[in-house]
Amino acid sequence: MSEIWTPKGPGLQQPAGGIELPKGFSRKRTEEKKPEPVAAPVEEVAAAPVAPPPPAGGQPAARPRQAGRRPEFLFPPQGVQVRCPSCGTPFTAAVFSIVDLGANPELREPLLGGQINAAICQNCGSGGALSAPLMVHDPENEFLGVLVPRQAQLQDMQMQRVIGEMSKALMGRLSNEQRRGYMLNPKQFFDWESFLEKFWGFEGVTPEMLRMQRDQSELVTSLVRLAPDVKAMQMVAERRKHLINKDFFALLGQVLTALSQQGQKEAAESIAAVRTHLLNTTEAGSAVKATEELLRGAIARLRPTTGREEFLDLLLEYWEQGEDGESIAVSLLTVARGLADYQFLLALTARIDASDDPEVRSPLLSLRELVVEFIQQAQQGQAQSQEAMLQQVQAFLQEVLQAANPEEMLRERSDEVSEMFLAVLASNIEQAQQKNATFAVKRLRSVYAIAVGILEEKLPPDLRLLNQLVSTKDEGEVRRLLQANRTLLSTEFVEGLRGLEDRFRGEKNNELAARIKSIRVQATMLL
Numbered sequence: 001m002s003e004i005w006t007p008k009g010p011g012l013q014q015p016a017g018g019i020e021l022p023k024g025f026s027r028k029r030t031e032e033k034k035p036e037p038v039a040a041p042v043e044e045v046a047a048a049p050v051a052p053p054p055p056a057g058g059q060p061a062a063r064p065r066q067a068g069r070r071p072e073f074l075f076p077p078q079g080v081q082v083r084c085p086s087c088g089t090p091f092t093a094a095v096f097s098i099v100d101l102g103a104n105p106e107l108r109e110p111l112l113g114g115q116i117n118a119a120i121c122q123n124c125g126s127g128g129a130l131s132a133p134l135m136v137h138d139p140e141n142e143f144l145g146v147l148v149p150r151q152a153q154l155q156d157m158q159m160q161r162v163i164g165e166m167s168k169a170l171m172g173r174l175s176n177e178q179r180r181g182y183m184l185n186p187k188q189f190f191d192w193e194s195f196l197e198k199f200w201g202f203e204g205v206t207p208e209m210l211r212m213q214r215d216q217s218e219l220v221t222s223l224v225r226l227a228p229d230v231k232a233m234q235m236v237a238e239r240r241k242h243l244i245n246k247d248f249f250a251l252l253g254q255v256l257t258a259l260s261q262q263g264q265k266e267a268a269e270s271i272a273a274v275r276t277h278l279l280n281t282t283e284a285g286s287a288v289k290a291t292e293e294l295l296r297g298a299i300a301r302l303r304p305t306t307g308r309e310e311f312l313d314l315l316l317e318y319w320e321q322g323e324d325g326e327s328i329a330v331s332l333l334t335v336a337r338g339l340a341d342y343q344f345l346l347a348l349t350a351r352i353d354a355s356d357d358p359e360v361r362s363p364l365l366s367l368r369e370l371v372v373e374f375i376q377q378a379q380q381g382q383a384q385s386q387e388a389m390l391q392q393v394q395a396f397l398q399e400v401l402q403a404a405n406p407e408e409m410l411r412e413r414s415d416e417v418s419e420m421f422l423a424v425l426a427s428n429i430e431q432a433q434q435k436n437a438t439f440a441v442k443r444l445r446s447v448y449a450i451a452v453g454i455l456e457e458k459l460p461p462d463l464r465l466l467n468q469l470v471s472t473k474d475e476g477e478v479r480r481l482l483q484a485n486r487t488l489l490s491t492e493f494v495e496g497l498r499g500l501e502d503r504f505r506g507e508k509n510n511e512l513a514a515r516i517k518s519i520r521v522q523a524t525m526l527l
Ligand SMILES: [Zn+2]
Pocket: 084, 085, 086, 087, 088, 089, 121, 122, 123, 124, 125, 126
């Protein structure tokens, strides 16, 4: 559980300027309580448009969704200016007034995770929940609730007005059949904690379980803080032994991975030592050890030659072993990632189709669900990291363009000058051309030329020569380059040229193919 989901304590400062709606932006929940800010600008809260007008005769569910775009929300959030109470940086946060989990089930997880109406400062990283009122409709559980955080400081009358407006906006988007009795009296909550406990309850998670999670994550935090003093760490853990169960070990494992990834070797080693100690001295520890043993055995059975059918047999064997089966199956999928593809999915489906016996089909069907989820998550991760990389490249380009001496910056950070950088540059040039931004085009082109030069310098000499040869149209220059680099010419070089020639001919780029042919002929004569 992240630290932002149970806001305590209001924002420390009144945001200066901007819309003042979510002034309760709070710091970490461990923060001391600071005095409440005075007088909430409630008029703005109540007057804020709660939702866009419903489309004429439109059915919410039938709204078109654009493929590949962000999901459309029945009640889209509004961008609201907030000021970080910690460092004062102003930024825009997305604020939801109404969330309809019937129309937007994808919001359930962010809601449970405390990511709705929460903001994290890009500057200093402190985060908190916003104190804006929020109505959540959960038709699946026949529940309508509204959170009016105490920090919003609404008086009863104002609160009833806000709730009334929200209800009206929600009803306006529901069809007659969708309107139900429970909506007439939305349940009121005054803090995030009890509000979220309600939704966790629908998931079968009790407040006790939530408290357990919270305490466990606090224990891990204090362990990390005590590192590298392994003795002290062990003492703290002993004192809170009741928190140590399977989930605790999982959490500890995640922290361990994160620490090693961040290069915090010493802290990681101390956590590992405490983990080993707890594995050997607690009941939960021995159970976890047994599972790990089982998992090691399972992984040892994977061979480089393992085919998809064989892999399926292996997964199925563990899958049917009960409680630990799922976690072992997930680990096997992770280890043998290359085998878990669409072909594997087809093999699995073929096996399902081949049987009428429900006892054979049932584990296969549930296993397929897991595999589909696994593949989807892997793809999402890939797309996200590509997106992140593109953003990084674009940010670097901005820096270069703003630099007093772009060439110097490009050279200093030449490892960031990549094929992708060139591609991003090219698309920027195209966009600038479309806008007739002559100056920008010129500047981008000069950066492009420098970047190409830097990339060329990074190439092995023969490839660099090839690049230079292909990019010049002057026959005399080609001859001169070939003569000057005679030592680089070889049969492989000529063969490489032939390959290029074929490729460009295949791409119907006959002019370039002809030019390469002429280079090749000249190079052959110099061999
Ligand atoms: Zn900040």
